[in-house]
Amino acid sequence: MLQILSQLFSKRRKQFWLSIAMFIVVAIAIGSIQISLARIVTPTHPLDSLTAQEITAAVALIKQKMPQQEIHFPIVALNEPDKTEVLNFKPGRPFKREVFAVVYDRSQNKTYEAVVTLKPKTKAKAAVLSSWQEIPGVQPAIMEPEYEIAAAVTKADPRWQAAMRKRGITDFKQVVVEGWAVGLVTEAEKSSGARLCRTLSYFKGDRWNYYGTPIEGVVATVDLNAKKLASFSDTGVVALSKENWDYDPRSLSPLRTAAKLLKILQPNGHTFKLNGNEVSWQGWKFRYMMHPRDGLILYQMQHEDGREFRPVMYRASLSEMVVPYGDPNPQWSFRNAFDVGEYNFGTLTNTQELGKEVPENGVLLDAVLADSQGKPYAMPDVIGIYEKDNGVLWKHYDYRSERKDVRRDRQLIVTTTAAIGNYDYAINWIFHQDGSLDVRADLHGIVLAQGSDSVTTANRDTYGKLIAKNIVGVNHQHFFNFRLDLDVDGEANMPMEMTVQSLPIGANNPQGNAFVAKDAPLTTEKSAVRDLSMAENRKWAIASTTRKNQLGAPTSYMLMPSGNTVFFPRQDATIRDRAGFATHHFWVTKYKPKELHAGGEYPNQSNSQQGLPTLVADNEPLIGQDLVAWYTFGTTHVPRPEDWPVMPVHHAGFKLMPIGFFTRNPAINLPESTPINHSS
Numbered sequence: 001m002l003q004i005l006s007q008l009f010s011k012r013r014k015q016f017w018l019s020i021a022m023f024i025v026v027a028i029a030i031g032s033i034q035i036s037l038a039r040i041v042t043p044t045h046p047l048d049s050l051t052a053q054e055i056t057a058a059v060a061l062i063k064q065k066m067p068q069q070e071i072h073f074p075i076v077a078l079n080e081p082d083k084t085e086v087l088n089f090k091p092g093r094p095f096k097r098e099v100f101a102v103v104y105d106r107s108q109n110k111t112y113e114a115v116v117t118l119k120p121k122t123k124a125k126a127a128v129l130s131s132w133q134e135i136p137g138v139q140p141a142i143m144e145p146e147y148e149i150a151a152a153v154t155k156a157d158p159r160w161q162a163a164m165r166k167r168g169i170t171d172f173k174q175v176v177v178e179g180w181a182v183g184l185v186t187e188a189e190k191s192s193g194a195r196l197c198r199t200l201s202y203f204k205g206d207r208w209n210y211y212g213t214p215i216e217g218v219v220a221t222v223d224l225n226a227k228k229l230a231s232f233s234d235t236g237v238v239a240l241s242k243e244n245w246d247y248d249p250r251s252l253s254p255l256r257t258a259a260k261l262l263k264i265l266q267p268n269g270h271t272f273k274l275n276g277n278e279v280s281w282q283g284w285k286f287r288y289m290m291h292p293r294d295g296l297i298l299y300q301m302q303h304e305d306g307r308e309f310r311p312v313m314y315r316a317s318l319s320e321m322v323v324p325y326g327d328p329n330p331q332w333s334f335r336n337a338f339d340v341g342e343y344n345f346g347t348l349t350n351t352q353e354l355g356k357e358v359p360e361n362g363v364l365l366d367a368v369l370a371d372s373q374g375k376p377y378a379m380p381d382v383i384g385i386y387e388k389d390n391g392v393l394w395k396h397y398d399y400r401s402e403r404k405d406v407r408r409d410r411q412l413i414v415t416t417t418a419a420i421g422n423y424d425y426a427i428n429w430i431f432h433q434d435g436s437l438d439v440r441a442d443l444h445g446i447v448l449a450q451g452s453d454s455v456t457t458a459n460r461d462t463y464g465k466l467i468a469k470n471i472v473g474v475n476h477q478h479f480f481n482f483r484l485d486l487d488v489d490g491e492a493n494m495p496m497e498m499t500v501q502s503l504p505i506g507a508n509n510p511q512g513n514a515f516v517a518k519d520a521p522l523t524t525e526k527s528a529v530r531d532l533s534m535a536e537n538r539k540w541a542i543a544s545t546t547r548k549n550q551l552g553a554p555t556s557y558m559l560m561p562s563g564n565t566v567f568f569p570r571q572d573a574t575i576r577d578r579a580g581f582a583t584h585h586f587w588v589t590k591y592k593p594k595e596l597h598a599g600g601e602y603p604n605q606s607n608s609q610q611g612l613p614t615l616v617a618d619n620e621p622l623i624g625q626d627l628v629a630w631y632t633f634g635t636t637h638v639p640r641p642e643d644w645p646v647m648p649v650h651h652a653g654f655k656l657m658p659i660g661f662f663t664r665n666p667a668i669n670l671p672e673s674t675p676i677n678h679s680s
Contacts, residue, residue: 001082012576042576046081046095047299048277049289052368052376053376058099058116059374061127065106074140074344075102075292076370079115083314083593083626093490098130099643101374102140102598106225109195111135111602128365139195140440140601141293141344142181143372148195150222151177160201161230163218163590167237169203172440176202176210183334183606184574191531195224196605198334203240209446211422212245212645213470216451219331233331238451241470245645262358270387272412276364279385282411283666284431285309286416286517288383290367294318294596295427296383296416302434311487312557312658316439318427320580320599320611320628324569327450327463327607336575337673339420341603346416351381357417357426362386371549384415393433403609407670409433422446423478426651440653441480446646447473447639465639473639477568477583480652481598481612484629485591488661489544491626495588496543496556499536523623528588532564540586541659546623552661559629560655561585565636578603582632587612591626598630 041051055076063071079098089095097118104111105426115131154177164172180198182189189196199220202210216238221231249255272281277288283304289297301313323340325332339345347369354360364381372375393409396491412431417424423445430438450464450472457466464474486493497520505512520542522528532538543556547592567582571577575584581598589595589612600610635652642648658666 001396005107010477029149040425043097044091044276045278045287046086046089046097047078047287047289049368050076050099051080051222052378053375054097054099054118055368055370055374057127058101059370061116061129061180062101062103062114063374064130066103071108072104072106072143072372073101073370073374074104074143075100076253076374076499077101077291078289080593081218081628084593087314096216097624099127101210104140104143106195108227109193111138111140135602139605140602141342141604142179143344143669144347145372146197147179148460150179150199153222153227153229154201154220154605156198157229157232159229159234160220163234164201164215166234167215169215173527174203174205175215176204178202179222180335180421181337181604183336184578185607186484189221189230190605190607191666192230193295195229196230197222197224207244207246208248209246209645211446211449212468213241214449214451215240217331235329239453239470240403240451241449241468243468244271245468247645258334264361266361269553270363271410272385272387274385278413279414281387281431282410282433282437284412289371289455290349290379290382290416291317291613292346292348293340293344295340295349295418296414296429296609298414298429300507301437303658303661303666305666310489310661312437312661313484315485316429317596319481319597320581320603321345321425321481322479322575322582324477324479324567325421325448326477326568326580329463332450332463332474338426338579338599338603339418339526341597341601343420345418345425347565348420349379349382350419351379352384352415352417353363353381353522358384358415359388381638382416385418386413386415387411388413390658393670394665406673407493407667408673417444419445422448432667433670434665435658435662437656438653439656441478441633443478443650443652444647447637447643448476451476451648453505465489467639467641467644471644473637475638476524476667477634477636478652479567479632479634481581481630482654483596483598484559484631484656486557486627486629488542488557489547491591492545492624493542494540494545494623494625495528495629496520497522497530497557498539499533499534502542508590521623522588524619525587525589525620526619528586528622529584529616530586531566532561532585539628541628542588542629549660550663551660555661556659557661558657558659559586560630560632560657561633562654563633563635563652565634567634568636574607577609578607580609581630582634583610584612585632587616587630587632588622589615589628589630590620590622591628595628598632 044165077100079100099116101114103114113133117128117130133294177199182196182198201215201218203213204210217235219228219233223230286301287299291297297317297494299315302311303307322593324336352358363385365383367379367382368376388411390409393407395406414429417426426442428440452470455469462474467473499518503514541556541558543554547555549555595615599614633652
């Protein structure tokens with residue numbers, strides 16, 4: 001009997017614990033459903049980023065249109081709403097949501113542009129295909145899976161394998177094959193219409209930094225759709241570097257003594273406020289969004305002035321980049337990477353960390369983009385926002401009264417970083433308390449190495465510099481173009497060129513010391529294509545044509561250049577057609593919503609002129625119009641040994657400053673900082 005009771009209680013205990021376990025499983029499942037539902041974001045503003053659900057709905061509709069084809073999605077992004085609709089939007093009102101997609105049909109080698117209109121959940125159809133257009137004769141940006149295709153096709157080719165064996169390399173797993181956009185295309189490549197990618201080879205061995213060991217002389221061109229080599233070039237064996245160029249702490253041991261701990265703390269929290277995708281800080285207010293091509297875009301930048309938020313800029317973004325190399329060798333002359341249009345800069349943005357790319361007082365934000373199959377994916381911690389102490393903003397010491405007034409300079413920095421092959425770029429938007437805005441590109445990464453038989457500089461220094469034994473850093477340039485849709489106190493603006501000129505010696509200038517500032521309007525698009533001039537201290541401004549300050553002058557914002565360079569390829573060089581935007585520093589166009597990229601919409605596999613030179617060809621009038629300023633800045637890099645094996649950061653950029661926009665120094669009313677006295 002006891003045995004029966006014992007068995008009965010044992011059975012009931014099992015049932016009890018089984019019931020508890022089932023209850024827990026159900027509770028977890030319900031919690032998971034709730035969490036999943038909580039992640040469904042409902043846009044509340046026309047410029048909110050696309051949600052994963054919106055991407056999925058749009059891609060599903062496009063795939064229904066082409067069910068049999070092998071289609072890919074180089075770009076899936078918000079189709080930006082009409083500017084007037086955004087400016088007139090009131091919170092709580094309904095608004096239209098559209099998705100823009102570049103669709104590539106690999107089976108037909110055709111490119112399409114689609115616009116999908118998303119419908120409210122109450123509608124029968126979740127989405128409607130509003131526009132579908134083939135774009136003939138173009139190739140969209142290289143997509144991530146295509147790098148793997150290019151590497152596999154290259155390694156499988158007998159010519160490549162023979163080239164490796166000729167160099168004593170028999171274990172092909174020790175070689176990394178890296179894909180490049182084709183850059184300059186030959187007439188044969190152009191006429192073939194094939195989708196192409198070039199590949200470079202590096203000997204990795206048992207190390208991770210393969211960029212230090214280029215297999216010079218070997219370049220392949222891959223037909224990505226046919227999955228075969230379109231061409232192969234082997235110009236001969238060049239010595240490989242024998243050094244270990246890994247730069248992790250273990251490889252570099254012993255390390256120098258670390259600097260003492262420096263803490264960046266804000267015990268009362270950060271000053272900026274986040275409301276969805278809107279940021280407000282110290283009089284500034286703006287919105288942000290990640291784009292698969294452009295990267296970080298800022299919208300609706302406004303500055304508080306009394307009780308009024310005054311518009312400064314509607315949209316600002318990196319528009320295009322180009323990195324031309326200066327070696328005429330055909331294995332190098334094709335290299336002129338358009339990092340935005342050929343590689344989709346935004347998709348190559350990478351995760352940042354507090355205490356590394358972003359100080360410990362920062363905030364990291366996620367983004368959602370679509371992969372080449374159209375599937376949404378999360379990009380964690382790709383946008384960093386933080387405050388920085390930048391020294392003194394303004395100061396004066398009065399000797400008579402012994403009065404000293406000082407205000408510290410606090411900055412708000414919004415930053416992203418992207419890795420494009422060997423180079424890394426950080427794009428920083430730096431807001432100041434005096435109403436100014438710095439735009440700065442930080443250049444990081446590894447110099448693109450060229451293999452060399454030389455071990456001393458006397459033997460090889462023609463198109464670059466020997467930066468280590470058997471490694472040449474080829475002369476090259478980096479150019480950035482930023483599209484700036486300035487709306488200074490509204491959309492009716494005019495461009496101005498500001499210069500300084502010395503006056504001739506005469507009765508009014510007997511000592512020859514006089515110089516004057518002159519402002520001249522730039523009346524048409526062609527007349528607004530301008531270059532820097534140190535001799536004239538040349539700057540540019542976008543001024544309102546409807547609002548004047550208390551002194552009777554138009555309110556305006558000035559573009560103040562920083563370090564810059566000129567485009568060195570010759571006037572008749574093919575790259576000048578491809579990268580026409582880099583041949584001048586400053587451009588102004590009449591606002592057109594589809595004119596977004598200084599290098600054209602489809603620069604991949606194109607030698608023809610497109611972008612800014614074609615945008616200004618109609619020479620539209622500019623006075624009193626809605627204007628877009630385009631500024632190109634660059635740096636000329638003649639590599640040095642100190643740039644190797646990984647280069648110290650190099651900064652380049654420009655500044656936007658109010659000029660007659662405010663009635664006085666807008667930072668004059670900052671509270672005084674409390675001095676800190678350290679006891680001995």
